[in-house]
Amino acid sequence: xxxxxxxxxxxxxxxxxxxxxxxxxxxxxxxxxxxxxxxxxxxxxxxxxxxxxxxxxxxxxxxxxxxxxxxxxxxxxxxxxxxxxxxxxxxxxxxxxxxxxxxxxxxxxxxxxxxxxxxxxxxxxxxxxxxxxxxxxxxxxxxxxxxxxxxxxxxxxxxxxxxxxxxxxxxxxxxxxxxxxxxxxxxxxxxxxxxxxxxxxxxxxxxxxxxxxxxxxxxxxxxxxxxxxxxxxxxxxxxxxxxxxxxxxxxxxxxxxxxxxxxxxxxxxxxxxxxxxxxxxxxxxxxxxxxxxxxxxxxxxxxxxxxxxxxxxxxxxxxxxxxxxxxxxxxxxxxxxxxxxxxxxxxxxxxxxxxxxxxxxxxxxxxxxxxxxxxxxxxxxxxxxxxxxxxxxxxxxxxxxxxxxxxxxxxxxxxxxxxxxxxxxxxxxxxxxxxxxxxxxxxxxxxxxxxxxxxxxxxxxxxxxxxxxxxxxxxxxxxxxxxxxxxxxxxxxxxxxxxxxxxxxxxxxxxxxxxxxxxxxxxxxxxxxxxxxxxxxxxxxxxx
Amino acid sequence: xxxxxxxxxxxxxxxxxxxxxxxxxxxxxxxxxxxxxxxxxxxxxxxxxxxxxxxxxxxxxxxxxxxxxxxxxxxxxxxxxxxxxxxxxxxxxxxxxxxxxxxxxxxxxxxxxxxxxxxxxxxxxxx
Amino acid sequence: xxxxxxxxxxxxxxxxxxxxxxxxxxxxxxxxxxxxxxxxxxxxxxxxxxxxxxxxxxxxxxxxxxxxxxxxxxxxxxxxxxxxxxxxxxxxxxxxxxxxxxxxxxxxxxxxxxxxxxxxxxxxxxxxxxxxxxxxxxxxxxxxxxxxxxxxxxxxxxxxxxxxxxxxxxxxxxxxxxxxxxxxxxxxxxxxxxxxxxxxxxxxxxxxxxxxxxxxxxxxxxxxxxxxxxxxxxxxxxxxxxxxxxx
Numbered sequence: 001x002x003x004x005x006x007x008x009x010x011x012x013x014x015x016x017x018x019x020x021x022x023x024x025x026x027x028x029x030x031x032x033x034x035x036x037x038x039x040x041x042x043x044x045x046x047x048x049x050x051x052x053x054x055x056x057x058x059x060x061x062x063x064x065x066x067x068x069x070x071x072x073x074x075x076x077x078x079x080x081x082x083x084x085x086x087x088x089x090x091x092x093x094x095x096x097x098x099x100x101x102x103x104x105x106x107x108x109x110x111x112x113x114x115x116x117x118x119x120x121x122x123x124x125x126x127x128x129x130x131x132x133x134x135x136x137x138x139x140x141x142x143x144x145x146x147x148x149x150x151x152x153x154x155x156x157x158x159x160x161x162x163x164x165x166x167x168x169x170x171x172x173x174x175x176x177x178x179x180x181x182x183x184x185x186x187x188x189x190x191x192x193x194x195x196x197x198x199x200x201x202x203x204x205x206x207x208x209x210x211x212x213x214x215x216x217x218x219x220x221x222x223x224x225x226x227x228x229x230x231x232x233x234x235x236x237x238x239x240x241x242x243x244x245x246x247x248x249x250x251x252x253x254x255x256x257x258x259x260x261x262x263x264x265x266x267x268x269x270x271x272x273x274x275x276x277x278x279x280x281x282x283x284x285x286x287x288x289x290x291x292x293x294x295x296x297x298x299x300x301x302x303x304x305x306x307x308x309x310x311x312x313x314x315x316x317x318x319x320x321x322x323x324x325x326x327x328x329x330x331x332x333x334x335x336x337x338x339x340x341x342x343x344x345x346x347x348x349x350x351x352x353x354x355x356x357x358x359x360x361x362x363x364x365x366x367x368x369x370x371x372x373x374x375x376x377x378x379x380x381x382x383x384x385x386x387x388x389x390x391x392x393x394x395x396x397x398x399x400x401x402x403x404x405x406x407x408x409x410x411x412x413x414x415x416x417x418x419x420x421x422x423x424x425x426x427x428x429x430x431x432x433x434x435x436x437x438x439x440x441x442x443x444x445x446x447x448x449x450x451x452x453x454x455x456x457x458x459x460x461x462x463x464x465x466x467x468x469x470x471x472x473x474x475x476x477x478x479x480x481x482x483x484x485x486x487x488x489x490x491x492x493x494x495x496x497x498x499x500x501x502x503x504x505x506x507x508x509x510x511x512x513x514x515x516x517x518x519x520x521x522x523x524x525x526x527x528x529x530x531x532x533x534x535x536x537x538x539x540x541x542x543x544x
Numbered sequence: 545x546x547x548x549x550x551x552x553x554x555x556x557x558x559x560x561x562x563x564x565x566x567x568x569x570x571x572x573x574x575x576x577x578x579x580x581x582x583x584x585x586x587x588x589x590x591x592x593x594x595x596x597x598x599x600x601x602x603x604x605x606x607x608x609x610x611x612x613x614x615x616x617x618x619x620x621x622x623x624x625x626x627x628x629x630x631x632x633x634x635x636x637x638x639x640x641x642x643x644x645x646x647x648x649x650x651x652x653x654x655x656x657x658x659x660x661x662x663x664x665x666x667x668x669x670x671x
Numbered sequence: 672x673x674x675x676x677x678x679x680x681x682x683x684x685x686x687x688x689x690x691x692x693x694x695x696x697x698x699x700x701x702x703x704x705x706x707x708x709x710x711x712x713x714x715x716x717x718x719x720x721x722x723x724x725x726x727x728x729x730x731x732x733x734x735x736x737x738x739x740x741x742x743x744x745x746x747x748x749x750x751x752x753x754x755x756x757x758x759x760x761x762x763x764x765x766x767x768x769x770x771x772x773x774x775x776x777x778x779x780x781x782x783x784x785x786x787x788x789x790x791x792x793x794x795x796x797x798x799x800x801x802x803x804x805x806x807x808x809x810x811x812x813x814x815x816x817x818x819x820x821x822x823x824x825x826x827x828x829x830x831x832x833x834x835x836x837x838x839x840x841x842x843x844x845x846x847x848x849x850x851x852x853x854x855x856x857x858x859x860x861x862x863x864x865x866x867x868x869x870x871x872x873x874x875x876x877x878x879x880x881x882x883x884x885x886x887x888x889x890x891x892x893x894x895x896x897x898x899x900x901x902x903x904x905x906x907x908x909x910x911x912x913x914x915x916x917x918x
Contacts, residue, residue, distance in 0.1 A: 022627060024629075024632055025627040025628055025629045025631075025632065026627055027626075027627060027628050027631070112628050112630065112631050112666055112669075112670055113631075114631075115628065115631035115632065116631040116632075116634055116635055116666075118631075119631055119632045119634075119635030119636075120635050120638060120639075122635075123635055123636075123638070123639040127639065127642070127643060158646055161645070161646040162643070162646055165642040165643060165645055165646060168642060169638065169639065169642060172638075186548050186593070187597060187603065189606035190606065190613070191605035191606060191608065191611035191612060191613055191614075191615040192605070192606070192608065192609065192610070192611035192612070192613075192615075193606055194547070194606065194607050194608075194609055195547035195548065195551075195607070196547070210555070210586075213585065214582050214585070218578060227645070231645070247574060250574040250575060250578075251574070251578075254575070254578050294551070294555075297555075298555065298558050298562075301559075301562070301579065301582055302562050302566070302579070304575070305575070314570070314572070315569055315570035315572065317569070318565075318566060318569045318570060523613065524613045525613065526611075526612055526613055527611075528609075528610075
């Protein structure tokens with residue numbers, strides 16, 4: 001396949017193309033991880049551009065920058081891409097890269113399946129977007145595509161079908177990756193790497209993987225049922241023929257709420273790695289962090305219908321109680337991160353800045369989450385911009401800030417050179433205010449009763465100002481993101497070698513070279529704690 | 545792998561418990577079914593780990609607090625696979641098959657054949 | 672957030688709170704400017720919800736301030752001042768960890784208890800409502816049918832319908848949908864209920880203040896979702912009775 005015949009004739013060009021083919025047929029978890037992360041980041045940039053179009057349309061009341069149909073396509077693709085094609089897959093890509101390294105394995109448990117997962121993910125993403133090229137346009141029923149709105153009898157053409165089959169592929173990819181990560185982290189650990197010495201990131205990925213296995217099958221079921229309704233004349237969700245629209249909501253949110261934790265737990269793991277390193281202390285309350293991750297995972301399967309409080313069809317008190325309860329383990333994590341900084345020696349390179357940004361933003365998202373766990377209050381704010389604000393504080397201010405922390409933190413390990421600190425800090429100091437300017441006003445808009453997913457809004461008192469403020473903030477936020485992209489480009493043109501361990505890292509991956517060899521480790525130290533790299537440095541310092 | 549078995553067993557118990565509580569307070573079938581199935585699935589994993597992995601020398605070394613790096617020597621599971629063309633081929637087949645559901649049955653059939661062929665090749669290669 | 676109870680004049684509140692919102696010019700004229708919280712609530716149920724919101728909000732703000740202070744204090748106090756000696760390598764503090772598990776548990780326990788009481792009240796339906804209205808949502812407007820009188824009002828996206836209701840009497844609203852899922856939402860009532868095909872969702876409103884309230888569809892329902900509006904006109908009981916007799 002890689003055409004060695006012609007290699008002698010035109011060495012430089014041929015080497016390049018052979019390189020390219022090598023990426024297509026690779027089964028190396030590091031390459032697959034890089035592909036996963038780069039692809040999902042590309043989807044992030046696309047979805048970000050869609051978001052800017054949404055903010056342009058909403059900058060003032062009564063605008064028609066885009067029409068109502070285009071607007072529906074915009075927010076559907078924005079939500080779908082951010083959730084299914086960026087935040088969750090970026091976490092999986094990062095785990096693909098890190099988990100085998102952190103447990104001291106040479107690769108994932110099932111390398112070929114791993115490659116298959118990646119390609120199915122790419123194909124699923126492209127299939128979803130290919131709907132934009134069909135006659136009826138892309139899917140336009142929102143990222144949770146409530147039946148029977150997503151039924152063919154209520155509009156939406158082939159774009160909706162492509163959305164369904166695309167997400168089926170993404171589901172299959174996620175499930176396979178979940179199994180792979182679980183098998184790797186449980187069964188491929190190096191000697192001495194007991195479960196209670198696994199890095200917190202790997203632990204968070206174990207819980208994430210279990211959640212993937214719980215959550216995605218109901219999603220695939222719901223999608224398949226909508227497809228049957230649409231194309232094969234089914235009536236699963238068609239009330240006129242005895243179907244039940246509530247059933248879709250149960251199946252979807254039984255996926256949808258664990259999915260929220262699938263999108264945040266990996267990044268709890270990221271900051272649990274970065275904050276200790278930049279505090280020069282071990283993580284505070286390791287056991288507490290692991291147990292709280294398991295508690296969040298467990299409780300997260302019992303909160304799905306807090307998305308359905310206003311349906312009048314569920315037992316609100318049960319879901320309210322569990323949703324309140326899940327704040328407790330999340331709070332435990334928060335205090336553990338603060339405890340990690342407590343009495344440390346903090347330095348603030350870019351990854352640490354983004355980690356602290358994560359703490360500041362996620363806290364607000366967490367608190368509004370507790371407020372929304374109360375059904376009577378939720379009756380008012382459900383489906384308003386308050387929800388939009390909340391979910392972006394969790395996913396954008398939380399997960400995405402942690403993603404940027406991860407990018408700056410592990411980039412030297414993956415590519416062998418650092419990202420520039422100056423541009424990185426500029427990027428952070430633009431993203432933090434940009435993010436808050438964009439999304440904080442949305443809390444107020446929601447409390448005033450502005451529903452989400454409206455193409456335009458009446459010129460009521462204050463609405464125009466706050467929306468304009470949000471749009472201005474989104475431009476600042478986008479520029480901040482752009483600076484990091486520029487930073488990657490500039491840093492790769494004049495690479496500064498990073499060395500094996502630029503930060504004084506703790507987990508096993510900092511022991512090997514940057515980038516690691518194909519089989520990850522030439523040798524592995526004796527593992528005696530959850531900080532093998534630190535232990536190794538201590539031993540080396542003591543030795544003459 | 546005691547920790548793993550214990551983790552999955554207690555998770556399965558949690559699934560059973562939350563399913564029972566949910567049924568008791570709501571008498572709602574869909575959610576109860578989903579929660580109960582979670583318990584069953586986790587039990588399955590616990591049983592797999594308990595039955596197949598215990599006693600494996602590599603696992604014993606991984607779980608030993610004072611293990612030396614060489615303790616698992618010779619136990620690396622199989623050679624790492626070299627590059628393989630079949631994952632991407634199988635993915636292309638699956639895409640054609642599923643997109644065929646939208647664009648036309650002929651494409652679905654083509655994709656299905658392609659996917660089956662690649663899948664068999666992938667399976668044979670990995671043995 | 673909400674300053675309804677503070678004694679300061681409206682202009683001062685606006686100019687302080689909305690420094691960069693440029694809200695000052697509209698401060699006197701427009702009511703929305705005075706408050707960054709939800710409407711005070713025009714039904715008895717909404718007033719209960721508003722009270723609960725206040726408890727949750729101020730609990731949240733208190734927790735937020737404490738945690739922010741802890742983060743900022745850690746960042747400022749323990750920033751590296753080129754100490755050569757590494758910091759103490761402690762790995763936890765069990766009493767502290769138990770404390771910050773138990774205290775949040777107590778807080779959410781209390782919040783759940785308060786929530787439960789308000790929810791019981793809000794969801795409670797009276798056995799003898801004075802008026803019962805059947806609301807049918809359709810793409811993209813509403814149809815209101817007054818039970819027992821045959822009076823019906825239907826709107827279009829361009830002509831939003833008006834639902835006339837009495838003040839001081841219990842009104843039963845039964846919502847359903849004839850096509851996709853919609854949601855009957857009146858922000859001033861701090862309440863919405865989904866309109867689901869095949870489901871009849873009932874709830875009670877006890878309107879406390881006369882007025883005209885904006886209503887909207889809150890569940891995304893397709894092309895003209897943003898135009899699926901209506902108004903609720905709450906009038907005194909006598910005026911309502913004569914309105915029912917008219918036509």
